[in-house]
Every structure is written in structure tokens, then in C-alpha cells.
Amino acid sequence: MRLTFIGADHEVTGSCHFLEASGLNILIDCGMEQGINKYENAELPIPYSDVDYVLVTHAHIDHVGLLPLIYARGFRGQIMATRATCDLCDIMLKDCAHIQESEAEWKNRKAMRAGKPEVTPIYTMNDAEGVLHHFVPCNYNEIIRLNDNLEIRFVDVGHLLGSASIEIWMKEDDCSKKIVFSGDIGNKNKPLIRSPQYIRQADYVVMESTYGGRFHKNTGDHVEEFARVIQETLDKGGNVVIPAFAVGRTQEVLNYIRIIKEKNLVTGHGVFPVYLDSPMAVEATGVFKDNMMDCYNEETKELVKKGINPISFPGLHLSITSSDSVAINFNEEPKVIISAAGMCDAGRIRHHLKHNLWRPECTILFAGYQAVGTLGRSIIEGREEVKLFGESIEVKARIEKIEGISGHADETGLLEWVGSFMEKPSQVFVVHGDDTVCDAFAETVKETYGINAMAPFSGSSYDLKEGCFVTVTKGIPIQKPAVNEATKKAAGVFARLLAACDRLRRVVMHNEGGANKDLARFADQINSLCDKWDR
Numbered sequence: 001m002r003l004t005f006i007g008a009d010h011e012v013t014g015s016c017h018f019l020e021a022s023g024l025n026i027l028i029d030c031g032m033e034q035g036i037n038k039y040e041n042a043e044l045p046i047p048y049s050d051v052d053y054v055l056v057t058h059a060h061i062d063h064v065g066l067l068p069l070i071y072a073r074g075f076r077g078q079i080m081a082t083r084a085t086c087d088l089c090d091i092m093l094k095d096c097a098h099i100q101e102s103e104a105e106w107k108n109r110k111a112m113r114a115g116k117p118e119v120t121p122i123y124t125m126n127d128a129e130g131v132l133h134h135f136v137p138c139n140y141n142e143i144i145r146l147n148d149n150l151e152i153r154f155v156d157v158g159h160l161l162g163s164a165s166i167e168i169w170m171k172e173d174d175c176s177k178k179i180v181f182s183g184d185i186g187n188k189n190k191p192l193i194r195s196p197q198y199i200r201q202a203d204y205v206v207m208e209s210t211y212g213g214r215f216h217k218n219t220g221d222h223v224e225e226f227a228r229v230i231q232e233t234l235d236k237g238g239n240v241v242i243p244a245f246a247v248g249r250t251q252e253v254l255n256y257i258r259i260i261k262e263k264n265l266v267t268g269h270g271v272f273p274v275y276l277d278s279p280m281a282v283e284a285t286g287v288f289k290d291n292m293m294d295c296y297n298e299e300t301k302e303l304v305k306k307g308i309n310p311i312s313f314p315g316l317h318l319s320i321t322s323s324d325s326v327a328i329n330f331n332e333e334p335k336v337i338i339s340a341a342g343m344c345d346a347g348r349i350r351h352h353l354k355h356n357l358w359r360p361e362c363t364i365l366f367a368g369y370q371a372v373g374t375l376g377r378s379i380i381e382g383r384e385e386v387k388l389f390g391e392s393i394e395v396k397a398r399i400e401k402i403e404g405i406s407g408h409a410d411e412t413g414l415l416e417w418v419g420s421f422m423e424k425p426s427q428v429f430v431v432h433g434d435d436t437v438c439d440a441f442a443e444t445v446k447e448t449y450g451i452n453a454m455a456p457f458s459g460s461s462y463d464l465k466e467g468c469f470v471t472v473t474k475g476i477p478i479q480k481p482a483v484n485e486a487t488k489k490a491a492g493v494f495a496r497l498l499a500a501c502d503r504l505r506r507v508v509m510h511n512e513g514g515a516n517k518d519l520a521r522f523a524d525q526i527n528s529l530c531d532k533w534d535r
Helices: 067-072 083-114 126-132 220-235 248-262 281-292 298-305 321-330 351-354 375-380 411-418 434-447 485-513 518-534
Strands: 002-007 016-021 026-030 053-056 076-080 133-136 146-148 150-155 164-171 173-183 203-206 240-243 276-278 316-319 336-341 363-366 385-388 391-394 398-399 427-431 462-463 468-470
Touching: 002 427, 016 164, 026 146, 067 083, 067 126, 076 083, 076 150, 083 126, 083 133, 083 281, 203 411, 220 240, 220 248, 220 363, 240 351, 248 276, 248 281, 248 336, 276 281, 276 321, 281 375, 321 351, 336 351, 351 385, 351 391, 363 375, 375 385, 375 398, 411 434, 427 434
Parallel strands: 026 053, 053 076, 076 133, 173 203, 203 427, 240 336, 240 363, 276 316, 276 336, 363 398
Antiparallel strands: 002 016, 002 462, 016 026, 146 150, 150 164, 164 173, 385 391, 462 468
């Protein structure tokens, strides 16, 4: 029985852990690293073709994003996940494959002009579709036997529709052990889905620490906050633009607006229109509808039994095509626009920001965490001007943020989860946290409960029979290429060139009535490159 730490160790993303037990090779999650990372993920010590099972905690890309890659490298085992997670992965993995292919296509256009070799996407749509055939839907709280000596169970952990902690019972010869993988632990009393369910016994625990050392603010009534912002903005004749993650946060926002409409908390505007402008969010909302009775909390189930759809209401418009999206900003009626991506670094939300950020009667309402370095974070922090699609946009709209909407448990919730074990586990491994957060939270667990807790690095291996490390590493730091002065100067020149082309396009279209369309189209293409440069 051996556990090897592969990814999300002293980091938040790229979750992957490798368990060798009872004659089986098992991965727990297989996620993609996202954002800025400090360490390299360790290589799997066996070929992917030798992996028998992948157990998935939930459908976020930092937990499942590399499943198509291991399929491309020979994995043909079974992927066990809850039914809702299987449904969401069908959406998420195809979307991720589309992004990989699109980015490779864009890089290859640049490479061709520069005489450089082409790049290939890390995986393709065929790989995503192929791996989806290996998913096996599982029920919550059902014990599933993978062989005569190993059983698993998925327990609702309240982070996302279908999210789960995973219990694993293992037996080798005369030794029996139980290990629990927490997955991402949810915040309590969230709309729609259940609060985290606690587990009472384990020999070993692998738990996340994303919000270790952080505490959610006293949030008040989110419905009232949403209603206030919508009322005040519509009264001024403006639009409320809500950047929201397509899976999870969007559905929560829809539920809040349903309550607002049901209680008539926004008055004087009739059945005010709400546009959901994100194809992925529309698909994910369908998954939420299909899994109501399996995943929703009791309050929401009662609504469903009464025939009330908790994420739908009069005046809701679903925008699928690009033309649907474009038409929203040509409609002058005051409205609410919900669009992805949640941190404003990609997706259709950028178009809506371009059309609304400069209008003082409009409101940009943030309802989720904005990471450092993202466009959303810069807007919240008071940036007066942003660049979108090569055009400088003044920030004149009202900027609002609703605090306390989080899918993650804070430190109090994390401690409640690990403190729920009736007997102290032999060892708690703290993962899924920033470099210093993991160590600090492990110390907090030890001080609070007297439980052995530590934060391993990627590449370390632990013998679960003997209760000791076989291999201990300190992580492999990522080598970041230095940016020289010439590169900085080139970036400045490029930015000035793009600004000049933008001015040229405006002059051509205004003074010549669009006669010189080829020149204007050329300037548009360069502006498009500018947007990619910004990102």
C-alpha cells in the first residue's frame, strides 16, 4: 500500500495522487495546473496504460483537466465519479479540448510567419470524446467494490454539484487500512446543493487547504444585495453585468434572481430581462436541472416537488450563438447580463465589459473571487482604464462586489471537517494550498486536535502499511525564463503599433464611410492580436 503525491502539493491546482493498493493502480483526480505555479508536478511512476482506475472528486478542470491527456498516452481503465460529475465532465472536457486546439492553431499561425516549428495541442477533441467513454456513474453513499480487497464510496462534500470526498477501504494480506480523500470541501449553507457531509473514521486523510488561514466575512443576505444593485442600476437606465463561472456560480446567481422576482424585490421594471450569455453555462444549467433530486438540499428539493424550477424564471433568455451574444448589446432596454469567464480573462464577458464599462449608469457586479493578475481583480482594485480587444476603455461604471459567496470552506469549515473524525487518523496529509498555507494549516490541525499532520511535496511517497515515508522530496521549482530589456522594449513598440492601428481603423471607417474596408479589416486583425497579447 503506497501513496505517491503527484500534483497540488504545496500548490492549489493540478490535483493528482497515485495509490497502489490491493493489486490496483489508482489515480485520485487528474487535474490541470492553472494560473501561476511554483513547482513542477512529479511524473507518474508507471505508464498511464497500467492505471486501472481514476477516482474523481469533482468536475473542475484543476481536478479533471488532464484526463484526455492520459487517454492519449494509453489509459483505458475506468473513471469512477458521481452521476452529476460525469455529466459536467462531458461539458468541461470538451470545452477544454476546444481551448487546447484553438490556442495551438493561433500559435501555429505565428510560428508559420516566423519560420518556427509548429506546436501540437496537449490533447484534442478526439481524446476528450474518447476518455468520456470510460466514465462510470456512481451513486452517493453506495459502497462499490473494485476487487475483492478494495472498496470505495463517494460522500457529498458540498463544493459543486456532484462533488465528493472519497473513502477507500484496502486490504493486503492481514493488513486493512482506510484512506479518505477530502476533495474540495464546500462552504456550508449554500443555495441549491447540500452542505458538506462528515466522515467519522479513517486511518489516513488527504485533505485540501485552499482557504487555510482565511475566514469568510459575515455575508448578510445575498438576495437583498443583488436586489439593491439591480434596482438602483435599472432605475438609472443601465445594465447590470455579472461575470460568473459557468459551472456553479452562474446557477447560484440564477437562483438569487428567481427569488428576487418571486418576491417582487425589484419594482418598476416589470419582468426585467436577464440574459445568460455563455454556451457552457447554459449546458451546465441543464445538468443542474437533470440532477436536482440527487444533489440538491432539502429546501430546494421541496421547491422542485412543488413544480418550481429553482434556476429558471420569467424573463430569462439563454444566448447560445455569437449572434445571440452580439444582439444583447444592441438592445437598449435595461437588463441583467450574466456571462463567463468569472475572472474576465476570457470569454464573452469581455465583450460585455467593452460595451458597459464606460457607461456610468451601468454596474459591474462581481460575485466571486478574483485572482491576482486577472482583469477582474484590476477592476475591483480601482483601475481607471483597461484594454479590451486593442481598445482602451475608461472605467466609468459602478463597481460592486458581493462578499462571502464562495464554494470553498474557510479555515473554520476545514477544521470542522477534519475534526469530525471520531477517532484521530494516524496521519493527515495537507494538500491543495499555497506553499506556505499548507504548512501553516498542518500546524493548525496539530495544535487544534493533536493529530499528526504535515504537507508533503510532489514526488514524495508514503508506505501506508508501515506508516512512514519511502521517498521525501522538497519539490522541483519551476524555472521561469528571464525577460530581457529587448523583450520589454519590443512589447512597448508592439503596443504602440496596435494603438496606432486602432486609430487608423476609426479614421478610415469614419472619414471614408467604410470604403476602404480591406485596410480597416487589417487594423481589426491587429487589434485582435492585441487582445491576445494582453492576456
